[in-house]
Amino acid sequence: MKMPDKVLTYRIYNNGKELIGTASVQMPSIEYLTETAKGAGIMGEVDSPAIGQVGSLTLALNFKTVEKGAINLLKPKAHALELRAAQQVFDSSIGSYKMQPVKIVTRAVPKKVDLGKLEVAAMTDSALELEVTYLKIYIDGERILEIDKFNYVFFINGTDYGEEIQKALGL
Known part of the structure; x- marks a missing residue:
């Protein structure tokens, strides 16, 4: 049995390749x-x-400093953000820890930025808020959640609850 433990580390990418700062x-x-x-x-x-x-x-997204990647996300358009995490799980069948990949894919538009504060030898605590219109989550490569607000997709663990809505609308 795999027991979820913690997220060891993660990275945030824009358009699948541009690493966004530390957040x-x-x-x-x-x-x-x-x-x-x-x-x-x-x-x-x-x-x-x-x-x-x-x-x-x-x-x-909460940043430690004002970062170019964060400011780039203020462009008034949809941004394809991808969060990739290494999640630690304990596998009781073999008595050891394993890494479990988690990938979160979003399309989001900027709502608000707080540039934070400037202080000597301190973090700025800059923050960025985005409105998500598309969200998909994979664990171990398996799609477990997908919400696509513009295409009537509402998928949870193998079932698309938006499928009947799509049919009713002739999509």
Whole structure:
């Protein structure tokens, strides 16, 4: 049995090759759009999720200094960002640690930049927020999540919940 342990290290690339500076990453929160249902046949209220419809997906990159790669992400266009991580897992069947590759692919447009502060012998704490319109996650080369807001894809562990929506729209 593989027990997830920790992310050992990661890198952030723009367009699959341009290494973006040293940053910590706050991944998007995935929250369904909901509507409150109440009335006959329901005791109280139920917040009913709209399948495949999710709220704003914000990706935040926090930099130690003002960096050229970060400023480049301010261009008003979609950026193809790729995060590649080496994730450590403990394999109990052999009693040792293994590396597990994780790849996160996004398309995102800039929302906000905070250039941070300038202090002697201190980090700037610069921050960049991007709106994610496309998100795909692979673990060990297997696609486990894909959200494509413009193409009605909502894929989770082998099932595309957007497929019926695509059919209904004649896509």
